[in-house]
Amino acid sequence: MTVPATEAAAGARPPRIGLLDTARGAALIAMATYHFTWDMEFVGYLTPGTAETGWLKLYARAIASTFLFIVGISLVLANTPETRWTSFWKRFGMIAAASVLISAATFFLMPGEWIFFGILHCIAILSIVGVLLVRLPQAAIIAITAAATVAWLADTWISPGVLRWELFNPRYLAWIGFAEMPQRSNDYVPLFPWMVPFLLGLTSASIALKTNLPARLARLGTGSSLLAKAGRHSLAFYLIHQPVLIAIAFGLAYIVPPAKPDPVQTYLQQCNTSCSLQEGEALCRSFCQCTLEKLQTQKLFTPFQSGEIRSDDERILGLASECSVAPQ
Numbered sequence: 001m002t003v004p005a006t007e008a009a010a011g012a013r014p015p016r017i018g019l020l021d022t023a024r025g026a027a028l029i030a031m032a033t034y035h036f037t038w039d040m041e042f043v044g045y046l047t048p049g050t051a052e053t054g055w056l057k058l059y060a061r062a063i064a065s066t067f068l069f070i071v072g073i074s075l076v077l078a079n080t081p082e083t084r085w086t087s088f089w090k091r092f093g094m095i096a097a098a099s100v101l102i103s104a105a106t107f108f109l110m111p112g113e114w115i116f117f118g119i120l121h122c123i124a125i126l127s128i129v130g131v132l133l134v135r136l137p138q139a140a141i142i143a144i145t146a147a148a149t150v151a152w153l154a155d156t157w158i159s160p161g162v163l164r165w166e167l168f169n170p171r172y173l174a175w176i177g178f179a180e181m182p183q184r185s186n187d188y189v190p191l192f193p194w195m196v197p198f199l200l201g202l203t204s205a206s207i208a209l210k211t212n213l214p215a216r217l218a219r220l221g222t223g224s225s226l227l228a229k230a231g232r233h234s235l236a237f238y239l240i241h242q243p244v245l246i247a248i249a250f251g252l253a254y255i256v257p258p259a260k261p262d263p264v265q266t267y268l269q270q271c272n273t274s275c276s277l278q279e280g281e282a283l284c285r286s287f288c289q290c291t292l293e294k295l296q297t298q299k300l301f302t303p304f305q306s307g308e309i310r311s312d313d314e315r316i317l318g319l320a321s322e323c324s325v326a327p328q
Contacts, residue, residue, distance in 0.1 A: 013080065015218035017214060017217045018228050019217050020070065020077075021232050022227045022228045023231070024067075025225075025228055025229070028241075029227070030059075031067075034056065034059055036245045037050070043258065044253060044260075047265055047269050049270050067119065067123075068123070069197040069198065069200055071198055072130060075130045075131065076134055079131060083134070083135070098238070098239055099120035103118075114185065115185055117171075117175035117185070122190070126195060130198065141202065144199065145196075145200060148193075148199050152193040152196045166180045175190050275288060291323045300315060
């Protein structure tokens with residue numbers, strides 16, 4: 001008995017899409033360029049906070065969103081028509097081990113801003129979520145994706161902060177994504193809202209499999225390009241690239257020492273970066289300028305910048321409270 005072509009295609013494993021590997025490779029290169037900016041800031045060539053503000057902040061978010069979108073697509077393709085549990089757990093184990101390694105290394109090197117839940121941690125957890133979702137009816141997948149997207153829009157644009165609570169501030173809960181003011185980290189990618197691009201990728205792939213799109217994309221080739229080869233080894237690239245880049249940055253700083261930054265500009269940049277986690281940029285600029293002027297007037301600026309006076313000092317808390325009221 002001959003099996004109809006449509007049924008055979010539906011039950012077959014999707015072809016490898018070279019274009020997807022190429023897109024992942026391009027995202028890796030973009031990530032490396034952003035991380036090198038961070039490294040140049042770390043060694044003193046750029047004002048502190050540069051990599052976390054302005055267009056670079058948007059650039060970083062676009063890169064992370066692209067990665068998670070591709071992860072969602074890849075998970076569906078890799079587990080169709082059935083879940084390949086051996087391959088799944090092998091991949092999950094590698095990602096989980098790498099995330100633990102990164103947490104341990106950053107806790108030792110940068111204890112004040114160690115990575116307790118970064119992009120790899122997020123991918124590991126979302127992989128578990130995704131492998132369960134792919135077995136649901138397509139209508140359910142679409143509904144879950146729509147609900148998460150609406151929640152993100154509400155929390156970001158409609159009523160900013162509506163899904164944020166102080167209860168979730170500690171690290172053991174902040175990874176969920178509802179923290180009002182999470183503790184500082186050099187790479188913080190909580191499940192919410194970062195599940196949204198992942199779910200969009202998962203849903204897009206689920207819908208695409210009902211069409212001939214995967215086969216058409218596979219026929220485009222590009223799987224032999226350097227970007228595609230890098231994309232097929234994304235975890236190795238991720239783990240190796242940053243030690244190499246930071247070594248280059250330190251080497252440059254040793255040969256050509258960076259100029260000492262303007263303490264006023266440094267303070268404003270750091271203040272705005274921290275404030276923007278909760279408030280809008282316009283309000284933060286006003287607040288930071290106000291606190292700067294009060295620090296200078298009360299001759300507290302230099303000792304505060306040197307660490308002689310801590311941020312929990314009553315004088316610092318008092319002027320911060322005054323400036324929080326003033327702009328309103």
